[in-house]
Amino acid sequence: MSEERGQDGTRRSSGPRKAQEIFDATLDLLAAKGYEGLTVEGVAQRSGVNKTTLYRWWPSKGALLGAALTGTRRLSLEPPDTGSLQGDLESLLQTVVTLLTVPPGSDIAVPALGAATQSPELAVHVREFFADRLAREQPLFERATARGELPSDADPMLLVDLLAGAAWLRVVLRQLPVEEDFVSRAVRTVLKGAATGS
Amino acid sequence: MSEERGQDGTRRSSGPRKAQEIFDATLDLLAAKGYEGLTVEGVAQRSGVNKTTLYRWWPSKGALLGAALTGTRRLSLEPPDTGSLQGDLESLLQTVVTLLTVPPGSDIAVPALGAATQSPELAVHVREFFADRLAREQPLFERATARGELPSDADPMLLVDLLAGAAWLRVVLRQLPVEEDFVSRAVRTVLKGAATGS
Numbered sequence: 001m002s003e004e005r006g007q008d009g010t011r012r013s014s015g016p017r018k019a020q021e022i023f024d025a026t027l028d029l030l031a032a033k034g035y036e037g038l039t040v041e042g043v044a045q046r047s048g049v050n051k052t053t054l055y056r057w058w059p060s061k062g063a064l065l066g067a068a069l070t071g072t073r074r075l076s077l078e079p080p081d082t083g084s085l086q087g088d089l090e091s092l093l094q095t096v097v098t099l100l101t102v103p104p105g106s107d108i109a110v111p112a113l114g115a116a117t118q119s120p121e122l123a124v125h126v127r128e129f130f131a132d133r134l135a136r137e138q139p140l141f142e143r144a145t146a147r148g149e150l151p152s153d154a155d156p157m158l159l160v161d162l163l164a165g166a167a168w169l170r171v172v173l174r175q176l177p178v179e180e181d182f183v184s185r186a187v188r189t190v191l192k193g194a195a196t197g198s
Numbered sequence: 199m200s201e202e203r204g205q206d207g208t209r210r211s212s213g214p215r216k217a218q219e220i221f222d223a224t225l226d227l228l229a230a231k232g233y234e235g236l237t238v239e240g241v242a243q244r245s246g247v248n249k250t251t252l253y254r255w256w257p258s259k260g261a262l263l264g265a266a267l268t269g270t271r272r273l274s275l276e277p278p279d280t281g282s283l284q285g286d287l288e289s290l291l292q293t294v295v296t297l298l299t300v301p302p303g304s305d306i307a308v309p310a311l312g313a314a315t316q317s318p319e320l321a322v323h324v325r326e327f328f329a330d331r332l333a334r335e336q337p338l339f340e341r342a343t344a345r346g347e348l349p350s351d352a353d354p355m356l357l358v359d360l361l362a363g364a365a366w367l368r369v370v371l372r373q374l375p376v377e378e379d380f381v382s383r384a385v386r387t388v389l390k391g392a393a394t395g396s
Contacts, residue, residue: 035316036234085393110315117312117370118233127373151394158364158383159392161372165363166356172315173366174359175325185356193391194357195283196349 015071016057022047023068030065031107035115040064059121066125069112070132074105079137085144089187092137093163097178100171110172134160162190213269214255220245221266228263229305233313238262257319264323267310268330272303277335283342287385290335291361295376298369308370332358360388 016022025047030038040061044051058064069075077099080091099109116126134157141156166186170176192198214220223245228236238259242249256262267273275297278289297307314324332355339354364384368374390396 113371114312114315117309118316123373126371130367130372148394150392154392155383157368157372158380158387161364161367162360162384162387165365165367166359167363168366168371169328169359169363170355173311173324174328174355175321182356185353186360189356189360189388189391191391191393192396193387193389194348194352195389196346198390198396 015067016049016053018047018049019071020073022049022054022064023072026064026068027072027074027108027112030111031104035065035111035118038065060119062115062119062122063125065112065115065119066122066128069122070125070129075099075109075129077133079140081140081143085140085147085149086187086191088140088144089159089163089191090183092140092160093167093183093186096164096167097171097183100167101178113168114172159190163187213265214247214251216245216247217269218271220247220252220262221270224262224266225270225272225306225310228309229302233263233309233316236263258317260313260317260320261323263310263313263317264320264326267320268323268327273297273307273327275331277338279338279341283338283345283347284385284389286338286342287357287361287389288381290338290358291365291381291384294362294365295369295381298365299376311366312370357388361385 022043025043026038029042029046033042038061040054040058041051043049043061043064044054054064058067077095080088080095082088082091099105112122113126116123137160138156141150141154141159144150145152145154163186167178170178170182220241223241224236227240227244231240236259238252238256239249241247241259241262242252252262256265275293278286278293280286280289297303310320311324314321335358336354339348339352339357342348343350343352361384365376368376368380
């Protein structure tokens with residue numbers, strides 16, 4: 001058999017039958033028990049798929065969760081098109097804030113992204129998840145440049161990282177409530193600057 | 199005995215004798231084995247302090263790591279005073295980037311901050327760590343306002359969260375190298391804005 005395996009040891013193909021059921025079971029178990037409580041055995045029980053089958057596809061719980069994170073339909077978010085860069089970025093940041101603060105999405109997103117620091121196999125998928133999202137957000141920035149709202153040498157990744165990063169800091173590390181005007185002020189700051197006279 | 203316990207169940211007092219040795223052992227074990235591999239038993243072995251003593255002070259590994267994170271002398275960083283807001287923020291962000299990318303500090307900081315998503319007891323200390331840092335950075339922003347570089351209604355927490363958050367996104371979630379001009383461009387963006395003509 002000529003299996004190809006990716007950087008994380010996961011087979012590169014469409015996955016086993018019942019993939020969505022397996023991903024659902026994985027994400028539900030993560031939401032219920034956290035990353036430490038997540039086990040391949042638990043996913044096997046919950047999904048009714050043989051443990052051996054799971055291990056054949058994913059060598060560890062990190063790899064399994066990573067596949068679930070990129071393979072689930074639950075986290076597929078369409079980038080906005082509001083007609084203005086300010087509007088698009090506010091919509092984008094609001095989506096991130098919602099993902100990090102509103103269950104059931106936040107019960108999955110926060111522990112899964114946090115656990116990227118614990119599992120290199122999961123980290124590979126998290127990297128892929130963010131690269132995929134940025135690629136899908138690219139047209140938003142191309143429209144802004146075409147409308148003359150951004151200079152042609154603007155750095156979309158930097159803008160996204162400033163905004164999404166601020167949400168992560170505020171919600172996950174500071175564990176403070178996100179004020180009602182957080183989104184609009186954050187976007188205004190990266191677009192117009194905080195300095196006097198800017 | 200009238201013990202006071204904080205929100206995380208940890209005793210509020212100066213800690214046991216050999217606290218720095220315990221914290222060192224905790225952070226070394228985290229760096230070597232990650233958060234999942236960290237155990238109170240392991241810290242007991244490494245520090246030569248009885249397991250029962252450790253559990254008497256910290257009810258879980260999350261609480262122990264949290265205490266180590268806020269109690270260690272290894273992560274005590276003085277806020278900069280370079281004479282300009284741009285310079286101070288660049289120095290601040292460079293410190294964050296270094297903390298997240300350069301061992302041995304990054305082997306502690308990344309898994310410890312990531313594990314805040316796994317342990318509510320650790321999260322309490324992470325919150326405290328960030329609140330303490332912001333309080334110590336406050337004079338930096340007061341000087342900038344006095345110099346006329348920031349309006350008086352500027353929001354220091356938002357500026358710090360945008361910058362430090364961007365570093366977290368780039369390093370931990372995207373797992374991309376931090377370009378040489380990342381720090382200066384990130385600071386310029388939050389101070390002057392990315393939009394055309396800003």
